[in-house]
Amino acid sequence: MGAPVEHYPQLAYVDHLPSGSRLWSQHYLLFLEGVTAVFDGFTALDISAIGVEHNELRVIIGPNGAGKTTFCDIVTGKTEPATGQVYFDGENITEVSEAEIFLRGIGRKFQTPTVFDSLTTYQNMELALPGNQKVWPNLFAKERPEERDRIFDILKRVKLDDDAHTEARFLSHGQRQWLAISVLILSRPKLLLVDEPAAGLTDAETELTAELLLELKKEHTLIVIEHDMDFVRHLDARVTVLNEGKMMAEGSMADVQKDEAVIEAYLGR
Protein backbone atom coordinates (compact mmCIF):
# COMPACT_ATOMS: atom_id res chain seq x y z
CA MET A 1 0.00 0.00 0.00
CA GLY A 2 3.02 2.28 0.05
CA ALA A 3 4.40 4.72 2.58
CA PRO A 4 1.74 6.38 4.72
CA VAL A 5 3.00 9.79 3.75
CA GLU A 6 1.58 9.27 0.25
CA HIS A 7 -1.88 9.46 1.80
CA TYR A 8 -1.18 13.00 2.93
CA PRO A 9 -0.64 15.09 -0.19
CA GLN A 10 -1.27 18.18 1.96
CA LEU A 11 2.00 17.39 3.73
CA ALA A 12 3.85 18.79 0.76
CA TYR A 13 2.75 22.28 1.66
CA VAL A 14 2.79 21.71 5.42
CA ASP A 15 6.42 20.66 5.21
CA HIS A 16 7.89 23.79 3.76
CA LEU A 17 5.84 26.22 5.81
CA PRO A 18 7.09 27.55 9.13
CA SER A 19 5.86 25.42 12.00
CA GLY A 20 2.74 26.82 13.60
CA SER A 21 1.23 27.47 10.20
CA ARG A 22 -2.53 27.28 10.30
CA LEU A 23 -2.91 26.06 6.74
CA TRP A 24 -2.87 22.39 7.67
CA SER A 25 -5.57 23.00 10.27
CA GLN A 26 -8.08 23.92 7.60
CA HIS A 27 -7.86 20.32 6.62
CA TYR A 28 -7.13 18.45 9.82
CA LEU A 29 -8.37 18.72 13.39
CA LEU A 30 -5.51 16.49 14.56
CA PHE A 31 -2.17 16.11 12.89
CA LEU A 32 0.94 14.21 14.04
CA GLU A 33 4.28 14.50 12.36
CA GLY A 34 7.41 12.43 13.04
CA VAL A 35 6.11 11.25 16.40
CA THR A 36 7.90 8.53 18.32
CA ALA A 37 7.27 7.17 21.81
CA VAL A 38 10.20 5.44 23.45
CA PHE A 39 10.15 3.43 26.69
CA ASP A 40 13.55 2.38 28.06
CA GLY A 41 15.02 2.34 24.58
CA PHE A 42 12.07 0.47 23.08
CA THR A 43 10.20 2.37 20.35
CA ALA A 44 6.52 1.69 20.98
CA LEU A 45 5.28 4.21 18.40
CA ASP A 46 6.87 5.63 15.26
CA ILE A 47 4.51 7.66 13.07
CA SER A 48 5.75 9.65 10.09
CA ALA A 49 2.47 11.48 9.55
CA ILE A 50 -1.20 11.04 10.39
CA GLY A 51 -4.01 13.51 9.93
CA VAL A 52 -7.60 13.23 11.10
CA GLU A 53 -10.02 15.55 9.32
CA HIS A 54 -12.68 17.68 10.97
CA ASN A 55 -15.77 15.55 11.70
CA GLU A 56 -14.10 12.39 10.54
CA LEU A 57 -14.62 9.02 12.20
CA ARG A 58 -11.22 7.33 12.04
CA VAL A 59 -10.54 3.81 13.16
CA ILE A 60 -7.11 2.70 14.29
CA ILE A 61 -6.66 -1.05 14.33
CA GLY A 62 -3.73 -3.29 15.05
CA PRO A 63 -2.79 -6.43 16.96
CA ASN A 64 -1.82 -6.49 20.65
CA GLY A 65 1.10 -4.24 21.43
CA ALA A 66 0.81 -2.36 18.11
CA GLY A 67 0.96 1.00 19.88
CA LYS A 68 -2.75 1.92 19.78
CA THR A 69 -3.05 2.91 23.44
CA THR A 70 0.34 4.63 23.26
CA PHE A 71 -1.06 6.71 20.38
CA CYS A 72 -3.91 7.83 22.68
CA ASP A 73 -1.41 8.56 25.47
CA ILE A 74 0.55 10.83 23.12
CA VAL A 75 -2.48 12.69 21.78
CA THR A 76 -3.94 13.29 25.24
CA GLY A 77 -0.61 14.43 26.69
CA LYS A 78 -0.29 11.48 29.07
CA THR A 79 2.98 10.47 27.42
CA GLU A 80 5.45 12.96 26.01
CA PRO A 81 6.71 12.05 22.55
CA ALA A 82 10.46 11.45 22.21
CA THR A 83 10.39 13.24 18.85
CA GLY A 84 7.86 14.96 16.63
CA GLN A 85 4.97 17.36 16.87
CA VAL A 86 1.29 17.03 17.68
CA TYR A 87 -1.11 19.66 16.33
CA PHE A 88 -4.71 20.01 17.41
CA ASP A 89 -7.30 22.57 16.41
CA GLY A 90 -4.75 24.92 14.90
CA GLU A 91 -2.24 24.75 17.76
CA ASN A 92 0.93 22.82 18.49
CA ILE A 93 0.04 20.85 21.65
CA THR A 94 3.23 18.79 21.90
CA GLU A 95 4.29 20.50 25.13
CA VAL A 96 0.81 21.14 26.51
CA SER A 97 -0.17 19.38 29.77
CA GLU A 98 -2.68 16.55 29.92
CA ALA A 99 -5.18 18.65 31.92
CA GLU A 100 -4.94 21.56 29.49
CA ILE A 101 -5.36 19.27 26.47
CA PHE A 102 -8.59 17.97 28.01
CA LEU A 103 -9.82 21.54 28.50
CA ARG A 104 -8.96 22.35 24.88
CA GLY A 105 -11.30 19.60 23.75
CA ILE A 106 -9.77 16.14 23.60
CA GLY A 107 -11.78 13.59 25.57
CA ARG A 108 -10.79 10.00 26.07
CA LYS A 109 -12.48 6.76 27.01
CA PHE A 110 -9.85 4.48 28.47
CA GLN A 111 -9.55 0.83 27.53
CA THR A 112 -10.89 -0.02 31.00
CA PRO A 113 -13.75 2.42 31.49
CA THR A 114 -13.56 4.56 34.59
CA VAL A 115 -16.94 4.93 36.24
CA PHE A 116 -17.72 5.27 39.94
CA ASP A 117 -19.32 1.99 41.04
CA SER A 118 -21.14 3.23 44.10
CA LEU A 119 -22.66 6.22 42.31
CA THR A 120 -25.73 5.90 40.11
CA THR A 121 -25.60 6.39 36.36
CA TYR A 122 -27.08 9.86 36.83
CA GLN A 123 -24.65 10.78 39.62
CA ASN A 124 -21.70 9.71 37.45
CA MET A 125 -22.96 12.13 34.81
CA GLU A 126 -23.63 14.88 37.36
CA LEU A 127 -20.08 14.64 38.65
CA ALA A 128 -18.74 15.06 35.13
CA LEU A 129 -20.62 18.31 34.47
CA PRO A 130 -18.07 20.99 33.64
CA GLY A 131 -16.98 22.63 36.88
CA ASN A 132 -18.17 19.86 39.18
CA GLN A 133 -14.81 18.09 39.43
CA LYS A 134 -13.13 20.94 41.23
CA VAL A 135 -15.07 20.85 44.48
CA TRP A 136 -16.51 17.48 45.30
CA PRO A 137 -19.37 18.72 47.51
CA ASN A 138 -20.82 20.10 44.26
CA LEU A 139 -22.07 16.59 43.74
CA PHE A 140 -24.80 17.48 46.19
CA ALA A 141 -25.54 20.86 44.69
CA LYS A 142 -28.70 20.96 42.61
CA GLU A 143 -27.93 20.98 38.91
CA ARG A 144 -29.79 23.39 36.69
CA PRO A 145 -32.84 22.06 34.80
CA GLU A 146 -31.03 22.44 31.46
CA GLU A 147 -28.18 20.33 32.80
CA ARG A 148 -30.62 17.67 33.91
CA ASP A 149 -32.25 17.69 30.46
CA ARG A 150 -28.88 17.42 28.80
CA ILE A 151 -27.91 14.45 30.97
CA PHE A 152 -31.15 12.68 30.11
CA ASP A 153 -30.78 13.47 26.40
CA ILE A 154 -27.41 11.78 26.40
CA LEU A 155 -28.57 8.83 28.52
CA LYS A 156 -31.50 8.28 26.14
CA ARG A 157 -29.10 8.08 23.21
CA VAL A 158 -27.23 5.24 24.88
CA LYS A 159 -30.43 3.68 26.21
CA LEU A 160 -29.38 4.22 29.82
CA ASP A 161 -32.24 6.53 30.81
CA ASP A 162 -34.15 3.65 32.43
CA ASP A 163 -31.06 2.92 34.52
CA ALA A 164 -30.42 6.53 35.51
CA HIS A 165 -30.84 5.70 39.18
CA THR A 166 -29.10 2.33 39.13
CA GLU A 167 -25.72 2.15 40.82
CA ALA A 168 -23.00 1.74 38.21
CA ARG A 169 -21.81 -1.53 39.73
CA PHE A 170 -25.09 -3.16 38.62
CA LEU A 171 -24.65 -2.14 34.99
CA SER A 172 -23.54 -4.64 32.35
CA HIS A 173 -20.10 -4.37 30.80
CA GLY A 174 -21.60 -2.76 27.69
CA GLN A 175 -23.63 -0.27 29.73
CA ARG A 176 -20.49 0.74 31.62
CA GLN A 177 -18.74 1.43 28.31
CA TRP A 178 -21.66 3.61 27.20
CA LEU A 179 -21.72 5.43 30.51
CA ALA A 180 -18.01 6.17 30.19
CA ILE A 181 -18.62 7.56 26.69
CA SER A 182 -21.64 9.56 27.93
CA VAL A 183 -19.57 11.13 30.70
CA LEU A 184 -17.12 12.26 28.03
CA ILE A 185 -19.76 13.77 25.77
CA LEU A 186 -20.87 16.05 28.62
CA SER A 187 -17.69 18.08 28.32
CA ARG A 188 -18.41 18.63 24.59
CA PRO A 189 -15.01 17.50 23.33
CA LYS A 190 -14.04 18.41 19.78
CA LEU A 191 -12.18 15.13 19.50
CA LEU A 192 -13.17 11.89 21.19
CA LEU A 193 -10.69 9.08 21.57
CA VAL A 194 -12.43 5.81 22.25
CA ASP A 195 -10.11 2.95 23.17
CA GLU A 196 -11.59 -0.50 22.49
CA PRO A 197 -15.30 0.21 22.98
CA ALA A 198 -16.36 -3.28 21.88
CA ALA A 199 -13.95 -5.44 23.89
CA GLY A 200 -15.82 -8.14 25.78
CA LEU A 201 -19.28 -7.08 24.61
CA THR A 202 -22.08 -9.36 23.45
CA ASP A 203 -23.07 -9.23 19.76
CA ALA A 204 -26.14 -7.13 20.54
CA GLU A 205 -24.08 -4.72 22.66
CA THR A 206 -21.45 -4.50 19.94
CA GLU A 207 -24.08 -3.52 17.40
CA LEU A 208 -25.49 -0.85 19.68
CA THR A 209 -21.98 0.49 20.27
CA ALA A 210 -21.41 0.81 16.52
CA GLU A 211 -24.74 2.66 16.20
CA LEU A 212 -23.77 4.98 19.03
CA LEU A 213 -20.41 5.83 17.46
CA LEU A 214 -22.05 6.55 14.10
CA GLU A 215 -24.54 8.78 15.90
CA LEU A 216 -21.74 10.65 17.71
CA LYS A 217 -19.98 11.21 14.42
CA LYS A 218 -22.64 13.76 13.53
CA GLU A 219 -21.36 16.14 16.21
CA HIS A 220 -17.79 15.09 17.01
CA THR A 221 -14.55 14.07 15.43
CA LEU A 222 -13.87 10.55 16.62
CA ILE A 223 -10.92 8.21 16.76
CA VAL A 224 -11.95 4.69 17.59
CA ILE A 225 -9.23 2.27 18.62
CA GLU A 226 -10.08 -1.33 17.92
CA HIS A 227 -8.64 -4.73 17.94
CA ASP A 228 -11.56 -6.50 16.38
CA MET A 229 -11.86 -6.23 12.59
CA ASP A 230 -15.46 -7.49 12.58
CA PHE A 231 -16.58 -4.57 14.68
CA VAL A 232 -14.76 -2.13 12.41
CA ARG A 233 -16.68 -3.36 9.37
CA HIS A 234 -19.86 -1.90 10.91
CA LEU A 235 -18.36 1.57 11.06
CA ASP A 236 -17.57 2.17 7.38
CA ALA A 237 -14.72 4.51 8.25
CA ARG A 238 -11.21 5.27 7.07
CA VAL A 239 -8.93 2.79 8.79
CA THR A 240 -5.32 3.19 9.87
CA VAL A 241 -3.48 -0.04 10.62
CA LEU A 242 -0.73 0.07 13.22
CA ASN A 243 1.74 -2.73 13.66
CA GLU A 244 4.77 -2.76 15.92
CA GLY A 245 4.34 0.97 16.40
CA LYS A 246 4.32 1.84 12.70
CA MET A 247 1.57 2.74 10.29
CA MET A 248 1.27 -0.20 8.00
CA ALA A 249 -1.69 0.76 5.83
CA GLU A 250 -4.47 3.27 5.54
CA GLY A 251 -7.70 3.28 3.57
CA SER A 252 -11.17 1.79 3.60
CA MET A 253 -11.67 -1.46 5.51
CA ALA A 254 -12.08 -3.22 2.16
CA ASP A 255 -8.70 -1.86 1.02
CA VAL A 256 -6.72 -2.68 4.12
CA GLN A 257 -8.18 -6.18 4.30
CA LYS A 258 -6.65 -6.93 0.92
CA ASP A 259 -3.22 -5.67 2.03
CA GLU A 260 -0.77 -8.56 2.26
CA ALA A 261 1.21 -7.05 5.12
CA VAL A 262 -2.00 -6.48 7.11
CA ILE A 263 -3.15 -10.05 6.55
CA GLU A 264 0.25 -11.25 7.70
CA ALA A 265 0.23 -9.08 10.83
CA TYR A 266 -3.20 -10.32 11.87
CA LEU A 267 -3.03 -13.94 10.82
CA GLY A 268 0.69 -14.51 11.19
CA ARG A 269 0.65 -13.97 14.96
Ligand SMILES: Nc1ncnc2c1ncn2[C@@H]1O[C@H](COP(=O)(O)OP(=O)(O)OP(=O)(O)O)[C@@H](O)[C@H]1O
Ligand atom coordinates in the same frame (compact mmCIF):
# COMPACT_ATOMS: atom_id res chain seq x y z
N1 LIG B 1 4.54 2.96 29.91
C1 LIG B 1 5.15 2.00 29.22
N2 LIG B 1 6.36 1.52 29.57
C2 LIG B 1 7.00 0.56 28.88
N3 LIG B 1 6.47 -0.03 27.78
C3 LIG B 1 5.28 0.39 27.36
C4 LIG B 1 4.53 1.41 28.05
N4 LIG B 1 3.36 1.62 27.38
C5 LIG B 1 3.37 0.77 26.34
N5 LIG B 1 4.51 0.03 26.32
C6 LIG B 1 4.86 -0.99 25.31
O1 LIG B 1 4.59 -0.43 24.03
C7 LIG B 1 4.02 -1.37 23.17
C8 LIG B 1 2.69 -0.85 22.65
O2 LIG B 1 1.74 -0.93 23.70
P1 LIG B 1 0.24 -0.39 23.57
O3 LIG B 1 -0.38 -0.54 24.91
O4 LIG B 1 0.27 0.95 22.97
O5 LIG B 1 -0.37 -1.44 22.55
P2 LIG B 1 -1.89 -1.63 22.08
O6 LIG B 1 -1.87 -1.58 20.59
O7 LIG B 1 -2.77 -0.69 22.79
O8 LIG B 1 -2.19 -3.13 22.53
P3 LIG B 1 -3.54 -3.82 23.07
O9 LIG B 1 -4.32 -4.24 21.85
O10 LIG B 1 -3.05 -4.99 23.83
O11 LIG B 1 -4.29 -2.84 23.91
C9 LIG B 1 3.91 -2.67 23.96
O12 LIG B 1 5.02 -3.47 23.63
C10 LIG B 1 3.95 -2.21 25.38
O13 LIG B 1 4.51 -3.20 26.22
Ligand SMILES: [Mg+2]
Ligand atom coordinates in the same frame (compact mmCIF):
# COMPACT_ATOMS: atom_id res chain seq x y z
MG1 LIG C 1 -4.36 -0.88 24.07
